[in-house]
Amino acid sequence: MIGDWVYINGEFCPHNEAKVSVFDRSFVYGDGVFEGLQAVNGGVFKLKEHIDRLYRSAHYLGFEIPIGKTAMIDAVLETARRNGLRDGYLRPIVSRGVGAIGVRHTEKLGPGNIVIVAQHEKVEDRSHLFAKGERAHVSSHRRIPPDCLDARAKTCNYINNIMAFLEARHAGCDTAIMLDMQGYVAEGYGSNVFSVRDGTVETPPTGNILEGITRATVIELCGEMGIPTRERPMTVYDLVTADEVFESASMAELVPIVDVGGRSVGSGEVGPMVGRLHAALRERMSSLRDSAPIFNN
């Protein structure tokens, strides 16, 4: 359920009246940036990290977000507060600006729209997939390489990812594994990918992927739990011969993958490591250690 109130450029507006211009560059060209954050137990998990990434994405695209980071953090928390959101989803979106249609018309744009939407439950509750695991399609859509557009920027242009998702659905799968232009595993359509081999948790290096905040948290938790980790280039071979495979993202958290491109992973059942790490992640998310409190009490 969408929260009652939407933040638009410093004001709160009922969600069914929330509007931005049809001349907004994000609407016309996908020319904007966004973040997806989870509120858990009255705190926004890794809020600072998400806001830092939002500003890095905008800087990479070459536009300035009209308000500072502290004001953005306050706006996200206020959006949660206004909506009485203790658990759910928060999405800040910032566009380059509003102005004449035409790719080249970047100079006389008005300031970018800042919109923050809250949603009370998960976008899609995929917890049932924890019991049976997901089937992943190896996508024919390669992750856009950094010499075309750096995947570390979380831009409002998600067409590459959407095409991978649609193809996976068409193939009867739950998710997609996207490869880079060299054929190495990059990431999911909206997640990072991990494997487990002989007790070591492995994941592709950053470079062709979004630097996932959940990915970093998993690596951090492994360190604290004495679980060895390794970042290394991986191919589909590494996934299908692993003991376990799972994906990570802020909303989905960790989801086991038991089949990659029609080949079972390990025993073909959900393995123990993903469950252990998911329990540790949930615990971290619901403590205030890494979360900004929404409410004062």
Ligand SMILES: Cc1ncc(COP(=O)(O)O)c(C=O)c1O
């Ligand atoms: C393409 C892509 N990769 C990875 C992720 C996971 O990133 P995070 O853990 O920061 O949510 C996402 C989620 O937004 C994504 O869209």
